[in-house]
Amino acid sequence: MLRFARDAYFSELPMPTLHDPISLRGLACPNRVFMAPLTRQRARAPGDVPHELHAEHYAQRASFGLIIAEATQISPEGKGYPNTPGIYSPEQVAGWKLVTERVHAAHGRIFLQLWHVGRVSHVHHQLDGQAPVSSMAVRSTGQVSVRQADGRRERVQASEPRALATAEMPRILEDYAHAMRCAKQAGFDGIEIHGANSYLINQFLSGSLNTRDDAWGGAIENRLRLLLEVTDLGVAEFGASRVGVRLSPMGSVKDLPVHHDDEELMRRAAQALGARGLSYLHLYNHYWPTEKWQGPFTEQLAREMKERFAGPIVLNGYGADTASAEQDLEGGLGDAIAFGKLAISNPDLPERLAAGVALAPWDAATFTGDDAVGYNDYPRAT
Numbered sequence: 066m067l068r069f070a071r072d073a074y075f076s077e078l079p080m081p082t083l084h085d086p087i088s089l090r091g092l093a094c095p096n097r098v099f100m101a102p103l104t105r106q107r108a109r110a111p112g113d114v115p116h117e118l119h120a121e122h123y124a125q126r127a128s129f130g131l132i133i134a135e136a137t138q139i140s141p142e143g144k145g146y147p148n149t150p151g152i153y154s155p156e157q158v159a160g161w162k163l164v165t166e167r168v169h170a171a172h173g174r175i176f177l178q179l180w181h182v183g184r185v186s187h188v189h190h191q192l193d194g195q196a197p198v199s200s201m202a203v204r205s206t207g208q209v210s211v212r213q214a215d216g217r218r219e220r221v222q223a224s225e226p227r228a229l230a231t232a233e234m235p236r237i238l239e240d241y242a243h244a245m246r247c248a249k250q251a252g253f254d255g256i257e258i259h260g261a262n263s264y265l266i267n268q269f270l271s272g273s274l275n276t277r278d279d280a281w282g283g284a285i286e287n288r289l290r291l292l293l294e295v296t297d298l299g300v301a302e303f304g305a306s307r308v309g310v311r312l313s314p315m316g317s318v319k320d321l322p323v324h325h326d327d328e329e330l331m332r333r334a335a336q337a338l339g340a341r342g343l344s345y346l347h348l349y350n351h352y353w354p355t356e357k358w359q360g361p362f363t364e365q366l367a368r369e370m371k372e373r374f375a376g377p378i379v380l381n382g383y384g385a386d387t388a389s390a391e392q393d394l395e396g397g398l399g400d401a402i403a404f405g406k407l408a409i410s411n412p413d414l415p416e417r418l419a420a421g422v423a424l425a426p427w428d429a430a431t432f433t434g435d436d437a438v439g440y441n442d443y444p445r446a447t
């Protein structure tokens with residue numbers, strides 16, 4: 066179903082639609098409608114173990130070109146919210162195995178997003194009530210959630226963090242490497258490194274926060290170090306063609322203000338990641354749809370990153386505006402679109418889009434929850 070661009074300059078280039086297949090460096094995806102990573106806080110406690118509920122949820126979505134499974138902490142320290150799953154214990158590996166087996170049985174493809182929240186956490190979630198860690202000992206005004214004694218979730222300000230010592234960085238890397246081995250054992254087709262949304266890797270990337278004076282902060286090449294070293298661990302474990310990276314260029318959520326060299330940082334990140342031949346680069350535009358590519362994450366920056374990465378670009382942040390997503394794909398800004406909220410309420414989103422079937426709205430009240438309600442009970446329409 067390839068269409069040809071009308072613009073004379075590109076008249077020889079077929080422009081893809083959401084319904085065209087894509088090869089992610091050899092991984093054949095039947096369409097370009099990807100499932101964005103979505104934290105739903107339904108892992109079993111104690112132990113933060115995914116289970117049958119997750120297997121059913123992801124299997125229902127096996128027709129997405131690629132499923133990027135929810136942010137999953139690489140270690141107990143990497144946790145910032147109640148009931149988010151981990152990928153470091155044998156029980157978690159067994160739980161995730163249920164998921165990957167069900168998805169593969171349904172002919173799907175699934176990557177796992179690897180997460181360390183850094184300072185976006187609370188002493189409540191940390192072993193022995195210790196302080197969360199970050200690039201700097203600067204508290205975020207951002208919020209996390211904790212469970213009260215009666216089981217209710219409550220939003221609270223993130224706790225005061227401590228800065229990781231230089232000597233601790235190898236231990237952080239080993240935690241990532243261990244989680245990658247676990248993800249491999251659990252049968253994932255690949256991993257996505259979570260470098261977005263102001264979590265640990267983003268806290269190292271940030272020029273407004275990370276003014277460390279060691280090799281892990283200050284200058285751009287130092288701020289990129291954690292992202293690239295973690296990426297290289299992923300490449301060693303999975304091979305470059307099965308490692309994706311998610312960034313949120315110019316994002317400023319959870320108290321990480323935009324910095325004057327952020328654009329240059331993003332261009333250099335794209336270049337360095339591109340040189341590694343990764344599966345894809347996933348760009349979440351925090352400013353869409355209110356200011357479509359008008360800034361701070363501009364279309365020009367998106368194009369520069371695409372050019373430097375020189376590999377598959379996944380775009381995200383369109384809400385329910387699938388027409389704009391399709392337009393950006395056809396305009397050559399990206400190669401696939403990850404849908405978040407629409408994937409929650411439309412388990413058969415690729416088929417619905419292909420058939421022109423009406424899309425179901427999502428219910429934010431059940432984004433988090435303890436059971437199948439709002440999770441596994443959205444019906445198919447195709």
Ligand SMILES: Cc1cc2nc3c(=O)[nH]c(=O)nc-3n(C[C@H](O)[C@H](O)[C@H](O)COP(=O)(O)O)c2cc1C
Pocket residue numbers: 101102103104105135136178259261262311349381382383384385403404405406407432433
């Ligand atoms: C309930 C919910 C959970 C989310 N969890 C994650 C996550 O685990 N990892 C991540 O990188 N982004 C997460 N996001 C952001 C989404 O992946 C996506 O970037 C955002 O929803 C914008 O895309 P959309 O407009 O298609 O929904 C979450 C968003 C929502 C609504």
